[in-house]
Amino acid sequence: MRRLQPSTLIPTTLLALATASAVLAPLTAAEAAPEHASVSTGPTGVVVNTSWTMRGEDGDYILGGQTRRYAADDGITATGTEAGVHLNVPGAPWDLFLTPADGDVLEAGRTYTDDASLADVTVPSLDLYGEGRGCSASTGRFTINEIAVTGSNLTAFSATFEHHCEGARAAAYGSVAWQATAPAAPVQPLVSIRTDKKHTGYGKRLVVTARVSNDSPVRTLSVFGTPYGQKRVLITRDQVDSDGVLRFSTRLARRTALSVVFDGGDQFQDKRDSTTVTVSAGLASKMFGKFHRSGKYAVYGPKHPAVMASAVAPNHRGDCLRFRLQFKVNGVWGYDSVVRCARLSKKSVAGVKLPYDRRLVGIPFRLRAEWLGDKSNTAANGPWKLARFSGSARVAARPLADFGAWRPELVAR
Numbered sequence: 001m002r003r004l005q006p007s008t009l010i011p012t013t014l015l016a017l018a019t020a021s022a023v024l025a026p027l028t029a030a031e032a033a034p035e036h037a038s039v040s041t042g043p044t045g046v047v048v049n050t051s052w053t054m055r056g057e058d059g060d061y062i063l064g065g066q067t068r069r070y071a072a073d074d075g076i077t078a079t080g081t082e083a084g085v086h087l088n089v090p091g092a093p094w095d096l097f098l099t100p101a102d103g104d105v106l107e108a109g110r111t112y113t114d115d116a117s118l119a120d121v122t123v124p125s126l127d128l129y130g131e132g133r134g135c136s137a138s139t140g141r142f143t144i145n146e147i148a149v150t151g152s153n154l155t156a157f158s159a160t161f162e163h164h165c166e167g168a169r170a171a172a173y174g175s176v177a178w179q180a181t182a183p184a185a186p187v188q189p190l191v192s193i194r195t196d197k198k199h200t201g202y203g204k205r206l207v208v209t210a211r212v213s214n215d216s217p218v219r220t221l222s223v224f225g226t227p228y229g230q231k232r233v234l235i236t237r238d239q240v241d242s243d244g245v246l247r248f249s250t251r252l253a254r255r256t257a258l259s260v261v262f263d264g265g266d267q268f269q270d271k272r273d274s275t276t277v278t279v280s281a282g283l284a285s286k287m288f289g290k291f292h293r294s295g296k297y298a299v300y301g302p303k304h305p306a307v308m309a310s311a312v313a314p315n316h317r318g319d320c321l322r323f324r325l326q327f328k329v330n331g332v333w334g335y336d337s338v339v340r341c342a343r344l345s346k347k348s349v350a351g352v353k354l355p356y357d358r359r360l361v362g363i364p365f366r367l368r369a370e371w372l373g374d375k376s377n378t379a380a381n382g383p384w385k386l387a388r389f390s391g392s393a394r395v396a397a398r399p400l401a402d403f404g405a406w407r408p409e410l411v412a413r
Contacts, residue, residue, distance in 0.1 A: 047181075048156065048179040048180060048181065049158075049177045049179075049180045049181070049182060049183045049184065050071065050072035050076055050177055050178050050179060050180070051069070051070065051071055051072075051076075051175075051176070051177050051183070051184045052068075052069070052070040052071075052074075052076055052087065052089060052094070052174070052175075052176045052177075052184075053067070053068070053069045053070075053174060053175050053176075053184065053187050054067065054068045054069075054094075054172055054173065054174035054175075054187070055067040055068075055172070055173055055174075055187055055188075055190060055213060056170070056171070056172040056173070057170040057171055057172075057173075057190055058170060058192075059168060059169070059170035060165065060168065060170040060171060060172050061133060061135065061165040061166065061168065061170075062128055062129075062130065062133050062134075062135070062163065062165055062172045063172045067213075068092070068094070068130075070089050070092070070094075074089055074091060074092075075089065075090045075091060076088070076089055076176075076178060077090070077178075078154055078157050078176075078178035078179075079154055080154050081149050081152055081154060082100075082105035082106045082107070082147065082149055083099070083100070083105060083106070084097065084098065084099035084100070084106070085097075085098050085099075085106065085147070085154060085157055085159075087157075087176055087178065089130075092130055092131060093130060093131075094128075094129070094130035094131070095127075095128070095129045095130065096127070096128050096161070096174070096176065097125065097126070097127040097128075098112075098124075098125075098126060098142050098144075098159060098161070099124060099125040099126075100112060100124050101121065101122055101123050101124050102121040102122060104124070106144050106147050107144060107147070108144050108145060108146050108147055109144070109145075110143070110144055111141055111142070111143040112124035112126075112141060112142055112143075112144075113140075113141040114126045114138065114139050114140050114141065114142075115139055116139070124141075124142075125138075126138055126139075126140045126141070126142050126161060126163055128161075128163045128172060128174075135165035135166055136166070137165075137166050137167065138163060138164065138165060139163075139164045139167065140161060140162045140163040140164050140171070141161070141162050142159050142160065142161035142162070143159060143160050143161075144158075144159050145158040145159055145160065145180075145182075145185055146158040146177075146180050146181065146182065154178075155179065156178070156179045156180050156181060157176070157177070157178045157179070157180065158175075158176060158177040158178070158180040158182065158184055158185070159175075159176055160173075160174065160175045160176075160185050160187070160188075161173070161174050161175075161176075162188065173187050173188035173190075174187060175187045186215065186216070186217055186267075186268075187213070187215070188264075188268050188269060188271075189212050189213040189215075189216035189218065189262060189264070189268060189271065190212070190213050190271060191210065191211060191212050191213075191221065191260050191261075191262045191271045191272065191273050192210070192211045192260070192273045193208065193209070193210045193211075193223070193258055193259065193260040193273050193274065193275050194208075194209050194211075194275065195207065195208050195209070195258065195275060195277055196209075197277070198275075198277060198278065199277065199278045199279070199280070199378070200252060200277060200278075200279055200280075201279065201280050201282065201380070202252075202253060202254075202279055202280060202281055202282030202313050202314070202377070202380075203251050203253070203282055203313070204251065204252075205249050205250075205251060206249060206250055206251065206252060206277065207247065207248075207249050208223065208235075208247065208248055208249070208250060208258060209245060209246075209247045210223050210240075210245070210246045210247075210260040211240070211244050211245050211246070211260075212240055212244045212262055213244055214242070214243050214244035215244075216244060216262075216268075217267070218262065218263070218264060218265065218267070218268065219239045219240050220237065220238070220239050220240075220263070221237070221238070221239075221240055221246050221260055221261070221262060222234065222236070222237040222260070222261045222263070223235045223236050223237075223246070223248075223258065223259070223260050223261075224258070224259045224260075224261065225250075225252070225256050225257070225258050225259075226256060226257040226258075226259070227252070227253065227254050227255070227256045228254050228255040228256070228375060228376045229254075229375075229376060232259075235248075235250060235258075236248055246260075252277060252279045253279065253313070253314045254279050254314055254376040254377055255276065255277070255278050255279055255375070255376055255377065255378075256276070256277055256279065257274055257275075257276045258274060258275055258276070258277060259272055259273065259274035259275075260272060260273050260274075278378050279377055279378065280371075280373075280377060280378045280379065280380040281312050281313065281314075281316070281371045281373070281377035281378070281379075281380045282312070282313040282314075282380070283310055283311070283312055283313075283369050283371060283380055283381065283382035283383075284310065284311050284313075284382070285308055285309070285310040285311075285367075285368070285369050285382040285383060285385055286308070286309055286310075286385075287306070287307065287308050287367075287385050287387060288307040288308065288309060288351075289304055289305060289306065289307040289353075290304045291304070291306070291387070296386050297364070297386045297387055297388055298385070298386065298387040298388075299387070299388055299389075299390050300356065300387060300388075300389050300390065301389075301390055301391070302356060302358075302389075302390070302391045303356050304356055305353040305354060305355045305356055306353060306354040306356075306365075306367070306387045306389070307351060307352075307353045308323070308351060308352055308353075308367045308369075308385055309349055309350070309351035310323075310349070310350060310351065310369035310382050311347070311348055311349045312344060312348045312349075312350075312369075312371055313348065314348075314376075314377070315347070315348040316344050316348050316371075316374075316376075316377075317344050317345065317346050317347070317348055318343060318344060319343070319344050319374070320340070320341035320342065320343065320344075320372070321341075321342050321343075321344055321350045321369055321370070321371060322338060322339065322340055322341065322342070322369070322370040322371075322372060323338065323339040323342060323350075323352040323367060323368070323369055323370070324336060324337075324338050324367070324368045324370055325337040325338070325352075325354060325365060325366070325367055326365065326366050327360075327363055327364070327365045328363070328364040328365070328366075329363070333366065339352050350369075352367065354367070356389055357389070358389075358391055360388075360389050361388075361389050361390065361391040361392075362388060362389070362390075363388060363389075364386065364387075364388050365386075365387055365388060366384045366385060366386050366387070367384070367385045367387070368381055368382055368383070368384045368385070369381070369382035370382070
């Protein structure tokens with residue numbers, strides 16, 4: 001994977017914060033048990049496990065991005081045989097139906113796929129209902145981890161499932177155990193990525209927060225950035241904290257798609273999430289030529305033009321930069337004059353000049369560079385730079401009523 005190299009414009013842009021990946025130690029049975037798992041002693045004196053945990057992706061109709069956890073004390077029940085199992089949480093209520101294809105049976109170690117949006121006995125069936133929500137058409141898959149039947153009575157059961165409602169891409173994931181000999185398997189972890197701002201300025205600090213479900217046994221996340229028009233680069237790969245959070249700051253140069261990637265290995269599905277941050281261009285301006293300072297003003301003497309140059313970051317060589325000139329008359333800035341397109345040089349710099357004119361002596365004026373924006377960087381304005389001309393002539397005593405016929409013009413350099 002190519003890593004981002006420090007930029008001459010923003011040395012810290014998308015700089016990799018960490019590259020080391022920690023090796024995960026196997027979890028003990030107690031550590032692997034879901035937070036709300038119930039461990040009790042069954043009729044034969046054997047320790048059994050009962051729990052039901054679900055979480056939904058954003059956009060899932062059934063869970064709506066929420067998590068639900070239940071234990072034996074919540075009244076979880078399970079009935080059925082190898083021909084089908086029904087699990088229920090009465091107080092919620094929640095109902096889960098897992099059925100093999102017609103003529104088949106449920107067996108431990110097998111995964112069953114329901115790829116028919118409507119009822120079809122020739123394929124396995126997965127249905128999930130709860131809290132007043134259900135689907136007329138469900139698809140998904142489920143894996144049986146344990147099933148034990150004595151006569152026509154279910155005595156132990158555990159499974160994991162992935163449920164899609166009405167053909168939606170978003171899923172609800174779950175793991176159930178009822179009087180099982182082992183704790184319920186971990187639920188598929190989900191990830192998300194957010195930033196403290198959806199829009200930022202060039203080189204400004206941006207805080208990125210990537211998350212994975214806090215009960216995930218896999219604790220490493222990778223965060224990538226794809227700047228507009230460029231290849232994807234790794235920003236950081238690091239372990240999350242105890243809350244499943246990986247938070248860091250970075251600086252962006254242009255519109256960037258940020259993505260978090262969860263590598264589930266052989267245990268889980270890989271997951272990813274993304275968000276896009278827009279970035280305004282950075283503008284820096286400076287007055288040049290022969291002048292002296294008087295407070296905030298650059299004062300140019302007779303016959304010396306006022307010159308301003310501006311740089312745009314990141315580099316936008318060949319693109320247009322607009323410049324605006326205004327005069328302060330009777331305490332009000334106005335009488336705009338605009339250079340609509342000063343082409344940026346190879347170093348992304350352009351400039352303008354205002355030739356000296358004795359009719360402008362003593363009249364305050366200001367100059368500003370304006371980036372109009374493109375797909376890479378949104379619009380931005382540079383700072384106003386204040387200036388005036390000095391000299392013995394002073395036509396400025398009248399309020400420039402003749403500016404309608406005579407308007408000073410900027411000249412691109």
